Amino acid sequence: MTAATARVHRRVADPAAQPWAGAKRPYDLVKEFVIALVVVSLLTVILAALFSSPDDKQLTLAEWAKAAPNDFVATAATELDGTSGSATYGAPYTHDKSAAQKIGPLAPQNWPGVTIPIDSVQDFVVRPLEGAAVSPDLQAALKQWTAANADQQQKWASAYDTALANAPDTDPAKIATGDYGPVPVMMTQLLALAQSGGLDGALLAQGRFYQTDYTKPLLFLADGTYLEDLARAQHLGGDQWGMMNETGNYPGQAWLWLYTFWYQVKPFSTSGNGDALVWSLMALLTLVFVLVPFVPGVRSIPKLIPIHRLIWRNYYRDVEGGAATAAPEISSS
């Protein structure tokens, strides 16, 4: 038998591919659709009226700086000495290739390179301060900072960050004395700028009047712990099945249950490469899902678990009881 003959034979042998030649019943598709549309519309307006929708107010940098000033300054200090999450992130924000998550020997995070460059010192601290440098103290501090070389800047910033971490309640007012150069003044002024609301605009404005890209303010916000504290209180943490949860008591994205599941179990929950491992695993599972018709074993599950006998119970009852046409007949048409 040639390959072509085999293909033809298989096509003929597959009754599911043949036009149905058995009995038919009236089925009004348009009526069914109209009824479905009316019922779904009614259900929607009723559910919306009964349960509304969540809308927890957005967190501004000003609110963060007022509610948790110590956390704000601690975050700003890590931006200045280059130890924050954003400063050490790797691609697509910074050039540290070793920071990328890996899947075995592969690091797809590095493949596109640095496409959204972030300079945490300039973007989050120095440039916003330069835009608001009206006080003589701040002007002098910025002048001292820019006049120093990179090594000196790093020494001041690191010394301040370390001292702040060791201060009681990480309170900038209780920091031990030391050689921090202009950093204390810069931190105090950045806090004041943030509390006034000026930093929200300064991080968003990227030299253009119109702006819709919130990458920088969101990265800065996420480098602190205050946003995470608010999210965890709403059970949105990664280890709280947060990917599928919603603020308040709402169904959320229940369809993300499998993505969320992997983040709860080892090795994904403890690996430094957890995101890359989960996303690559899900990519593989997604491929299997799309290609179910061609995956041996998976495509046979419906035959092994006879839920189809429940779905087509009337048909099987009639056919096996001899009351109706049997399996689809092979039509010559």
Place this chain on the structure above:
Amino acid sequence: MTAVPASPEDAALDREESGGWTGWVRRRALRSFPPDQLLPDKQPIYVASWIYVFGVATIAAFIVVLATGGILALRGPAWWHESSLGHYVNSTHLWSVELFMAFMVIHLWGKFFMAAWRGKRALTWITGAVSFLASIGTAFTGYLTQQNLASQWVSTQAKDGLNSVGIGSYFNVLDFGQMLMWHIVLLPLGVGLLVVAHVLLVRRHGVVPPFPPKDAHDVNSTATEGSVPA
């Protein structure tokens, strides 16, 4: 002077073969989707289960999702935070999405247990599966563009997953403008086109028949294989 056809058959042939590209498209469309196959008023006797309702319910919910999203779009993305009417419309958008996804998942599981890819229907399954994935992406970008605490948290968390596999460089979940365009233009358009293709494939190949009954000769031993329609 126009030549006179020699016979009625020749005249019919001329009519059938004329019309340039437009005529070719019309003939092709009518051949692939004859009106009584595109919009039949009868179905095989086995199409008698509540599970069949969830396909059309999914399409109905999709239309409600588009309509409620369209109303939200009229006044812009911040409207629903400032207006009680806007908040209610947002609630209808949320609940229609919940219904849409619930109906689609039930439809999907139903089709899985029917092995609905049998009989050259693999592409029908694939378009449905990709529609589901595109719908997840659409819902996800909706969460990113709510402009509230959930958006801030979801976007800052999701960036890590996307960046870890190199997607974040092109699909920046922290860029509100980019995500809004994906949510209200690109992804709904993609879902819409996939749903249309899916429905046309269902109409072309018909509703998958049941597995052979117990006492029937099982000629269907290869029936779970998915062959792509010609």
